[in-house]
Amino acid sequence: MKFGGSSVADADKIRAAASRAIKTKKAGHNVVMVVSAMGDTTDNLVALADEVNRGKPAPKREMDQLLVTGEQVTISLMAMALEEMGQPAISFTAGQIGMITDDRHTKARLHTIDEKIIKRELAKGRIVIVAGFQGVTPSGDVTTLGRGGSNVTLVAVAAALKADVCENFTDVDGIYTADPRKVPNARKIDYISYDEMLELASLGANVLHNRAVEFAKKYNVPIHVRNSQNNNKGTMIVAETPSMERIVVSGAALKDKLARISLRHVPNIPGQAAGIFHTLASNDIVVDDIIQTIGENTATVSFTVDLGDFDDAKIVCDKLAKKLNCQVVYETDIAKVSVVGVGMRVHTGVAQKMFEALAKAKINIQNITTSEIKISCLIRRQQGAEALQLVHDAFNLGKKPQKKVKKTAR
Amino acid sequence: MKFGGSSVADADKIRAAASRAIKTKKAGHNVVMVVSAMGDTTDNLVALADEVNRGKPAPKREMDQLLVTGEQVTISLMAMALEEMGQPAISFTAGQIGMITDDRHTKARLHTIDEKIIKRELAKGRIVIVAGFQGVTPSGDVTTLGRGGSNVTLVAVAAALKADVCENFTDVDGIYTADPRKVPNARKIDYISYDEMLELASLGANVLHNRAVEFAKKYNVPIHVRNSQNNNKGTMIVAETPSMERIVVSGAALKDKLARISLRHVPNIPGQAAGIFHTLASNDIVVDDIIQTIGENTATVSFTVDLGDFDDAKIVCDKLAKKLNCQVVYETDIAKVSVVGVGMRVHTGVAQKMFEALAKAKINIQNITTSEIKISCLIRRQQGAEALQLVHDAFNLGKKPQKKVKKTAR
Numbered sequence: 126m127k128f129g130g131s132s133v134a135d136a137d138k139i140r141a142a143a144s145r146a147i148k149t150k151k152a153g154h155n156v157v158m159v160v161s162a163m164g165d166t167t168d169n170l171v172a173l174a175d176e177v178n179r180g181k182p183a184p185k186r187e188m189d190q191l192l193v194t195g196e197q198v199t200i201s202l203m204a205m206a207l208e209e210m211g212q213p214a215i216s217f218t219a220g221q222i223g224m225i226t227d228d229r230h231t232k233a234r235l236h237t238i239d240e241k242i243i244k245r246e247l248a249k250g251r252i253v254i255v256a257g258f259q260g261v262t263p264s265g266d267v268t269t270l271g272r273g274g275s276n277v278t279l280v281a282v283a284a285a286l287k288a289d290v291c292e293n294f295t296d297v298d299g300i301y302t303a304d305p306r307k308v309p310n311a312r313k314i315d316y317i318s319y320d321e322m323l324e325l326a327s328l329g330a331n332v333l334h335n336r337a338v339e340f341a342k343k344y345n346v347p348i349h350v351r352n353s354q355n356n357n358k359g360t361m362i363v364a365e366t367p368s369m370e371r372i373v374v375s376g377a378a379l380k381d382k383l384a385r386i387s388l389r390h391v392p393n394i395p396g397q398a399a400g401i402f403h404t405l406a407s408n409d410i411v412v413d414d415i416i417q418t419i420g421e422n423t424a425t426v427s428f429t430v431d432l433g434d435f436d437d438a439k440i441v442c443d444k445l446a447k448k449l450n451c452q453v454v455y456e457t458d459i460a461k462v463s464v465v466g467v468g469m470r471v472h473t474g475v476a477q478k479m480f481e482a483l484a485k486a487k488i489n490i491q492n493i494t495t496s497e498i499k500i501s502c503l504i505r506r507q508q509g510a511e512a513l514q515l516v517h518d519a520f521n522l523g524k525k526p527q528k529k530v531k532k533t534a535r
Numbered sequence: 536m537k538f539g540g541s542s543v544a545d546a547d548k549i550r551a552a553a554s555r556a557i558k559t560k561k562a563g564h565n566v567v568m569v570v571s572a573m574g575d576t577t578d579n580l581v582a583l584a585d586e587v588n589r590g591k592p593a594p595k596r597e598m599d600q601l602l603v604t605g606e607q608v609t610i611s612l613m614a615m616a617l618e619e620m621g622q623p624a625i626s627f628t629a630g631q632i633g634m635i636t637d638d639r640h641t642k643a644r645l646h647t648i649d650e651k652i653i654k655r656e657l658a659k660g661r662i663v664i665v666a667g668f669q670g671v672t673p674s675g676d677v678t679t680l681g682r683g684g685s686n687v688t689l690v691a692v693a694a695a696l697k698a699d700v701c702e703n704f705t706d707v708d709g710i711y712t713a714d715p716r717k718v719p720n721a722r723k724i725d726y727i728s729y730d731e732m733l734e735l736a737s738l739g740a741n742v743l744h745n746r747a748v749e750f751a752k753k754y755n756v757p758i759h760v761r762n763s764q765n766n767n768k769g770t771m772i773v774a775e776t777p778s779m780e781r782i783v784v785s786g787a788a789l790k791d792k793l794a795r796i797s798l799r800h801v802p803n804i805p806g807q808a809a810g811i812f813h814t815l816a817s818n819d820i821v822v823d824d825i826i827q828t829i830g831e832n833t834a835t836v837s838f839t840v841d842l843g844d845f846d847d848a849k850i851v852c853d854k855l856a857k858k859l860n861c862q863v864v865y866e867t868d869i870a871k872v873s874v875v876g877v878g879m880r881v882h883t884g885v886a887q888k889m890f891e892a893l894a895k896a897k898i899n900i901q902n903i904t905t906s907e908i909k910i911s912c913l914i915r916r917q918q919g920a921e922a923l924q925l926v927h928d929a930f931n932l933g934k935k936p937q938k939k940v941k942k943t944a945r
Contacts, residue, residue: 136586170608176546177612177619184618190626191611194604198580201601202587206593209587216600221675297694358713 126292127159127257127279132353133199134164135287138204142294142353145208146252149292150212155247157286159257159279159295160203162195171197185230189259190268194217196256196275203254213251217242219259219267224278226260226268233260233268235277240285255282273334284344291346293333294353299360300325300333302522303377308514310523314375315358321375324465324499330377338362365467373468373475374520379513381460381506382432383413385414385491386442389452390423397449398426404445410438414461414494414501423451427492429459429503459491460509463501464516476500488512536702537569537667537689542763543576546616552704553616554761556662559702560622565657567696569667569689570613572605580605595640599669603628606666606685613664624662627652629669629677630924634688636670636678643670643678645687650695665692683744690747694754701756703743703761709770710735710743712932713787718924720933724785725768728775731785734875734909739787748772775877783878783885784930789923791870791916792842793823795901796852799862800833807859807891808836816854820848822909824871824904833861837902839869839913869901870919873911874926886910892929898922 126149128142142158150156167215170191174183183191200216207214223239235513246253257275262267272276276293283291300322301311307459317325318341326335333350341348341362351359391397398417413429430438435457446453462483469475479500483490488511492503504512517523536559552568560720561567580601584593593601610626617624633649642899656663667685670678680687686703693701710732711721727735729752743760751758751772761769779785801807808827815838817823823839840848845867856863872893879885886903889910891899898921902913914922927933 136583173546173612174607174615177549177616179619181619183615187611187614187618187626190614190628191608194607197607198583198601201597202583204597204600205584205587205593208597209591216597218600218677219778265629385614436835 126156126294127275128161128294128353129275129296130161130164130167131296132294133160133203135246136202139163139199139202140210141208143203143210143212145294145353147207147210147212147426150252154289155242156252157247157282157288158203158252158254159275159282160196160199160254161257161275162192163199163202166198167192178483186266186505187404189230189267192269193256193267196258200254200256207252207254213249214254215246215251216254216256219278220261220265222255224255224260224281225263226270228262228266228268230265230266230268232271234261235270235281238281238285243282243286250476271336273337276334276337277340280340280344280346280348283346284340288346291341291348293348293350295350296352296354297350298352298355298357300362300376301351302375302380303513303517305512307379308377308517308523312523312525314360315374316361316363316369318369318467319362320365320498321465321467324463324496325376325378327357328380328461328463328465328499328501370468370471372466372526373472374464374466374522375468376466376520377462377464377513377517378521379460379462380413381427381509383437383459383461383506384432384435384455385427385429385458385459385501385503386438387425387427387454387456388442388446388449389425389454391423391426391449391451393419393422397424400425400517401445401449402428405438405441408437408441410434410441411420414492414503416492416494429461432457438455458506459503460506460512461501461503462509462512462516463499464520465499467498469498469500478519479516483512483514486511486515536566538571538704538763539683539685540571540574540577540682541706542704542887543570543613543705546612546831549573549609549612550616552618553613553620553622555704555763557617557620557622558852560662564699566662567653567657567692567698567855568613568662568664569685569692570606570609570664571667571685572602573609573612576605576608577602584751590801593761597678597838599640599643599677602679603669603677606668609715610664610666617662618665622662624664625656626664628666629688630671630675632665634691635672635673636680637684638672638676638678640676642681643672645670645680646944648691650692653696654773655693678933682744683747686747690750690754690756690758693756694750698756700752700797701758703758703760705760706762706763707760708765708767710772710786711864712785713923713927714789717789717920718787718927718933721927722933722935724770726771726773726779727785728877729772730908731877732772734873734906735786735788738790738871738875738909738911739871743772755886777778780878780881782876783882784874784876784932784937785878786876787872787874787923787927787930787932789870789872790823790917791919793839793869793871793913793916794845794865794867795837795839795841795869795913796848797835797837797864797866798852798856798859799864801836801859801861803829803832803834807834811855811859812835812838818847818851820844820851824902824913826832826902826904839871842867868916869913870916870922871911871913872919872922872926873909874930875909877908878906879910888929889926893922893923896921896925910943
C-alpha cells in the first residue's frame, strides 16, 4: 500500500492511512506500506537548499542526503501511529533494507532489494513501512529515485515480495478517460493495460510515473490506483488481455504547455539531425516529438519541448542555427491532443475519426505523430481544451463500454 | 568544530558557520564539523510525534528514526554552503561513518567510530561534516545519544582522529564563574579542568553535558568553548595542571528547582536505604543528593530530586512510607548553592568562608554535601539568587585571579 504526500500530510491523515492498513492486515493479508514525504515537506527542503545555495545548483549527493529525510519522518510517524493503535510495526529507510541503486544522485536506478528483512518482519506479524523515493549505493551514500520515485519503490518492493497487488492511494478515484478537471464527462477506467498507461502518462496524464509502470509491466505486478478518502474500487493497471482490444480507445490526453522549434534549410547531410539532437541532449533539454521533412538539398527539423525548457532550448538553438547557417522558427503556443488504446492494433479508422472531429470544429492540425496504440495531433494551445473534449466524445469515452462491441467505423 | 542548534538555526547562520570553518581550514588545519538540528527542529519533531501518538510514549526505535532527520538536514545544508563558497565538503550520517552504539534507543552509548572514512575525505582536502547526536547499531538501526549527544559526537570524533582541539561553538563566550544572567559580575574562566567542569555541569551550569566531558577527560581531548558570534578566546577545558590548584574556587553554581523528600523513623535495618533507592531508580526517578541520619533504632533518609520529577517521586514515596510504616515529609522550595575548585584539595577554610558568607545574610543552611573539589549547601529557594551572589563574591570570583597567589584563609 502506497500513500503519497497528500495522503500523509498531517497527523490525522497518517492515522487514517494507518487505520486502512490495519483493516487490510485484519482481513488476513501481509501489509507493506510505502510512504512519501508529508505534504509540502520536499518543496520546503528544496527551498531551504536554494536559500543556502543562493540559487546555484546544489551538489547532488548532498541534495539526496537532504531530501531523504522527508520520507524518513513519515515512516517513523506511521510506525508510531500503527503501534499506538495496537498494531506491531517497524519502519525502514532504504539503507536499512538494502535497496541498492547506482550512484546517479537525484535520479538513481534501483538494482536490488534485500527482501529477507521485510519478510522476517512480516513473519513476526508486523506491518512494515518502507521509505519511498530513496535508495542507497553499495558504498552507503543515499540516493533518490527522481520524479515518481515513491511509486518505483512501491512496485519494486511488491515485485521483490511477489505481492498479490500494489495499492496506490491517491486523491483521485483512479485513472480517467481524460483529466476530469478538463473533461467533465470523463469516466473512471476499470482496467487498463501497462502499455496504455505508459502512453497516457507520457502524454500528460499525471497519475503514475512511467518508470513505475515499466517496472510493474516487467515484473507483472498489478497496480490498483485508488482514492485514500473512500473505499471505491479504483483502476487496475494490469497486463494486456485479448478482451482489452475490444475497446478501441481507452483514454484521451492533452499536453498543453509545449513549444515547437523548427530549424529550416538545414543542409541535408547524413548525421546532421543526430548532431542537432546530441547538442540538445548534452544541454539537458528533453525533446518531446520530432518531425523531419526533407526537401531537395535541405531539410526542416521540427521538434517540441516542454514550455519550461523553452528558454534554455532557445539559447542552444540560436547557436545551432548560426553554426549550421540555417533559419530557426519558434512557436510557444503549442498543445498536443492524443488518444490511446490497444484496440487500435486491430481496428482501423481511428485516425480518420479523430481528424474529422477536429476538422468539424475548425481546429487546424499542425503535425501528427502515431505509435501502435496512440495518435497525437499538435494544435494551437488556445484550442487545446476544446480539442480534448471533442476527441473524448468522438470516441464515446464518457459512456461505459458495452460488453460486446461490434467492429467500429473504419 | 561543533555548532549547536542555535548556531545553525537558519540559512544565514549555516553560511556563517561554514565561513568560520573555511577560515580555519585556510589557516592550515584539517576541519571536521559536528552539527546539531536547526533551531527548534527537534522540538517540532517531538511535537509531531506527540500528536500522532496522542500523548502516549512513542516506540523508542521509531522516535530515534524520526529525530535523526534533524541533524541530517543540517549536515547536507552545511555541505552545500561550503561547496557554494568554493570549499570541497562532504556530509556523513552516523551510519555512513560507522558510529556504532548499543541499542539503547534514545540514550545509546557510543562503542566505536570508523575514523578511516573521515581521514580519507580529509586527505582529499574536504571539510567533513558529521551529524551530531546520532549513532547506528551493528544491525543498522539508528539511535540517538540522549541529552548533550552532539557534544558526545564532537569529543568522540576528536578522540578517534586524535584532534588537536575541539571547538564547541555556543551562544556564550565560554564558561563563567557563575551564570552571568544571575550574577552580573561573573567572569569568563580561561582554563578549567575536566573535573571542575564535571562538578559545575552536574550542579546546574548548563553549558556542556557531563557525558561529553567525561569522554574528553578519558581521551584527554581539550575542548574550547567559545562564541559563534565573535572571535574571542573562550574557555579551555583541559586536563588538570599543578598550577590550577593555586585557584581555590573556580566557580559557583545554583540549582534552584529542587525538592527534598525525607522519610523519617525508617526502621534501622541493613539494606533498608538500598531498598528505598532501588525502588526510586526502578521508577526512573533520578536522585540528586542523599543525606541519611541515624538515631537509636530508626533513621531519617533525606534526598533531593529535580522539581520536574517531584510528582512521580511523591507517588512512589507515599507507597514506600506506607510499606515501611514511616513518616514522609515533602519540601518543594529547595535550592542548592555550590562552589567548585581543585584548589580545595590543598587549601583549607573554604567551607568555613562559605558558611560565614551565608550566615551573615541570615541564610539558613539545611544540609551540606561535599566532594574533594566541591561544597554544596541546601537552602530555601527564595534565597537562592542572593546566596549565589554572596558566595561568588566571598571568593572574589568576579576578579581576575592573580598569577601568584598566597595560601589563602584557613
